[in-house]
Amino acid sequence: MPTDARQIRSRKALNAALLALLEERSFDHLTIREITARAGTGYATFFRHYPDKEALLNDVATDEIANLLAMTVPVLYEANSYESTMALCRYVAGHSRLWSALLTGGAAAIVREEFIRQARSLVEDVRDGPEWLPSDLGVVHGTGSTFDILGWWLGQENRLDAEDVATILHRLVIAPLIGDKVEKRAAAQ
Amino acid sequence: MPTDARQIRSRKALNAALLALLEERSFDHLTIREITARAGTGYATFFRHYPDKEALLNDVATDEIANLLAMTVPVLYEANSYESTMALCRYVAGHSRLWSALLTGGAAAIVREEFIRQARSLVEDVRDGPEWLPSDLGVVHGTGSTFDILGWWLGQENRLDAEDVATILHRLVIAPLIGDKVEKRAAAQ
Amino acid sequence: MPTDARQIRSRKALNAALLALLEERSFDHLTIREITARAGTGYATFFRHYPDKEALLNDVATDEIANLLAMTVPVLYEANSYESTMALCRYVAGHSRLWSALLTGGAAAIVREEFIRQARSLVEDVRDGPEWLPSDLGVVHGTGSTFDILGWWLGQENRLDAEDVATILHRLVIAPLIGDKVEKRAAAQ
Amino acid sequence: MPTDARQIRSRKALNAALLALLEERSFDHLTIREITARAGTGYATFFRHYPDKEALLNDVATDEIANLLAMTVPVLYEANSYESTMALCRYVAGHSRLWSALLTGGAAAIVREEFIRQARSLVEDVRDGPEWLPSDLGVVHGTGSTFDILGWWLGQENRLDAEDVATILHRLVIAPLIGDKVEKRAAAQ
DNA sequence: CTCTAATCGAGACGGTACGTCGCGTCTTACG
DNA sequence: CGTAAGACGCGACGTACCGTCTCGATTAGAG
Structure with a gap:
């Protein structure tokens, strides 16, 4: 479990972005770039938290x-x-x-x-x-x-x-x- | 329905190849190249019959x-x-x-x-x-x-x-x- | 030199088609399919007369x-x-x-x-x-x-x-x- | 003009590769894959710098x-x-x-x-x-x-x-x- | 004038290169 | 001096043409 406030913020943003996008499109057709764009984080930041899309899910x-x-x-x-x-x-x-x-x-x-x-x-x-x-x-x-x-x-x-x-x-x-x-x-x- | 013998042969080969590969791997992780390789047809031939993987399925x-x-x-x-x-x-x-x-x-x-x-x-x-x-x-x-x-x-x-x-x-x-x-x-x- | 009337007709049509198309587009960007379409001949017929585009030119x-x-x-x-x-x-x-x-x-x-x-x-x-x-x-x-x-x-x-x-x-x-x-x-x- | 060192390196490699290959073969018969292979860059990287072969030339x-x-x-x-x-x-x-x-x-x-x-x-x-x-x-x-x-x-x-x-x-x-x-x-x- | 063989159209096929997109890594410039 | 931004190698995608091939259908020219 991460304690750094920034890390927690990033994870929450990514989680929320995924849930939001899942209401619009199928999971397979989501791209990581879309998720990070929606979450307002950098693209590479995603990989500092999860190895891939499935891990976030x-x-x-x-x-x-x-x-x-x-x-x-x-x-x-x-x-x-x-x-x-x-x-x-x-x-x-x-x-x-x-x-x-x-x-x-x-x-x-x-x-x-x-x-x-x-x-x-x-x-x-x-x-x-x-x-x-x-x-x-x-x-x-x-x-x-x-x-x-x-x-x-x-x-x-x-x-x-x-x-x-x-x-x-x-x-x-x-x-x-x-x-x-x-x-x-x-x-x- | 195609009548040309070659078309029928290609379609059958692609169908069989898909079923064979589905016993080994998940549909999403199959590539069209794999399917055509297994079917023994050219890669482009796939698209002469189906617009995408889903259509073949x-x-x-x-x-x-x-x-x-x-x-x-x-x-x-x-x-x-x-x-x-x-x-x-x-x-x-x-x-x-x-x-x-x-x-x-x-x-x-x-x-x-x-x-x-x-x-x-x-x-x-x-x-x-x-x-x-x-x-x-x-x-x-x-x-x-x-x-x-x-x-x-x-x-x-x-x-x-x-x-x-x-x-x-x-x-x-x-x-x-x-x-x-x-x-x-x-x-x- | 071909004597068959059909061969002569095809060749002439292909030659004329090439010259016509060269007034519109660069030679490299012409396709054989275009040439045969303009000539009104079948695609395969081209290859019965010339091995490739350069040969026609x-x-x-x-x-x-x-x-x-x-x-x-x-x-x-x-x-x-x-x-x-x-x-x-x-x-x-x-x-x-x-x-x-x-x-x-x-x-x-x-x-x-x-x-x-x-x-x-x-x-x-x-x-x-x-x-x-x-x-x-x-x-x-x-x-x-x-x-x-x-x-x-x-x-x-x-x-x-x-x-x-x-x-x-x-x-x-x-x-x-x-x-x-x-x-x-x-x-x- | 790019300032990123990687971009400059890639461009230089592509330019040099083109000049090298031009001493061996005609420009039309060069493939982008050859150029990138010679340059030691990825194929897609070519298109991050130039829309096509002509642009590189x-x-x-x-x-x-x-x-x-x-x-x-x-x-x-x-x-x-x-x-x-x-x-x-x-x-x-x-x-x-x-x-x-x-x-x-x-x-x-x-x-x-x-x-x-x-x-x-x-x-x-x-x-x-x-x-x-x-x-x-x-x-x-x-x-x-x-x-x-x-x-x-x-x-x-x-x-x-x-x-x-x-x-x-x-x-x-x-x-x-x-x-x-x-x-x-x-x-x- | 008829028959037979050559030529034709159509278009499917195996390939190869294209240009695009997304992934996951890794460098870089900036704050 | 750490982090976001994003360039990169990779590999699959779907498209376009090539040159080969198999079909019947037709048509020219030899008998």
Whole structure:
């Protein structure tokens, strides 16, 4: 972690510039020159902080992905899965600015892969679900679908409420994976 | 459609070369020079057939995607959705060489997007599912998840039988979308 | 020499096309495709007649250059050099269409070099002028300057009469080379 | 004018490489890749300095041409034209390395045209020679012939002395243009 | 006048050079 | 004396032409 104030300023500027540009164009088609121009830093300065474009994306996304995963994975084990799903959706809604960029921006596909990759290494060998469902596939499907549904949600003009999305997510993804029926009672409250 | 024997030969060579290289490396990191070298054609010849790399990928994938979608979408409407799911899995197993490249190769993300894009424009305004589920999200989730599960399947060392995959696919994706319970009876036969 | 009517037609068309295009653009910047398009022949047909662009230019120019040289070289030996100069100018005036293309068109530099090359090999070791003037330089200067003056003449909007040009040519080039004073008497007639 | 040491180094390397290659091959048949390879610079660097091959040639030649012209044109007006001609020849002999490349190398034709072009725009409307000689033709012939004779001189194995060439140049070109007889007296000294 | 072989148009192909763009490194001039 | 500015080597891009080649379609001239 850098302590020099200038370094911190540069990193923040680069991160913000990347997120801003991802709302306009696909990640692959961004150039480092564009990012540095937007960030207001020198071109070479970029390389003093990151070896390449992907590294910057990682720096922006990896922590956030870990945070989100920390809320997603337990959903599959929690006693009350619907409540957990709700918490997940509320968290995303609370950070919608950043997650809009990551879930619907030009880097969605890359972030999605990283999301699943982290999930896989997190759950490794831990879970034992129903016998008809290979555990690895459960993780891939669960995290992938969750990512997609959240991405769809944030990509809409008129966004649904977090509650509605939680319901959908639970019915389409969570419940089929764990056979939970709790949602209806929770929703009935 | 070209009729000249030379054009047909070149196109086939380029298509095959792309599929071969996709088994080794990510689509973005392929160069056109590599593709033409592998195909045994001249570099400039590539551009006589396709404006860019993406166009070649489309030429390879679009028709196959349409075929697969023609089997996927009806699954959601068929009386016996489990049988339809089985048919889908058997079709993929029957063309596993090509679909391995498209589903698990370096272009999976792009093919996935095209798969969903085609599905969306196919189903446009047609379907009316349960009221709690926006129809567009149903399509995105259904096709996306199907794509992922098939991709996971073909990416495994020891592949499951088509029947097992159909069961999983039906339980995780199809049934939750349409509330069908038919699978169990069918599987019981 | 081809006898087939089709071959003759093609060659003529190509020759004419080259001359026409040379009035518009430099020889180097002409493409064979342009020439064949202008000639109304197929692209490959060009190569059935000439191995490359230069060969076509040679076919157009070489004979004409030889003709002109046959009138130029003797000028330096003739008893009455001014009369010979006049004859030369009249000949050029009589074929001004072709010579305009060759002397002022986009191939002038190449034709000039060929003109001097032919002259050099024609006069080889023959001439013995004044001792202060190396014979080879005499040829180079004589033919080169003649070419330039004729080129300047045909490139003018309002062309001088052949007589005036002959006078200039004789005073500037011929007389200094051979010390002839005959012109004045001839002009006085 | 660039001040950055790297830019200056690159430009010098490119200029030298061009002159070196011109001693071996014709300008048209040089490729930019060859020039940069010889210069030891990257291919793209060429275009950071010059838009094309011609621009590099100009950069090499234009100043030198201007210098030489500054000595050539006055020859026609100076009181003692023979002395001026001598000075011209001595100047060329003093820079024979460079002028050999420009006058006899593969770019001679192009340099020649530029030489005449500059002379024409320099003398524009100034000179009034004898009435039988159009002033523009006088310039074209004078500069063109001077160029040729100097080129012939530097192209010889055993070069004549500058004095001899000055004599030839004066007798063949200068004197006929201006009617000067001074040379003989000067040479007689 | 007919048949057969040469010539033609069309244009795809393998090459090679072009001029452009972006990367990641490394030097330089300036503050 | 440190840092931004940016020149550089590299390598892929997409374009343009070259000269070769394979097609049928046509057409000239020998029989």
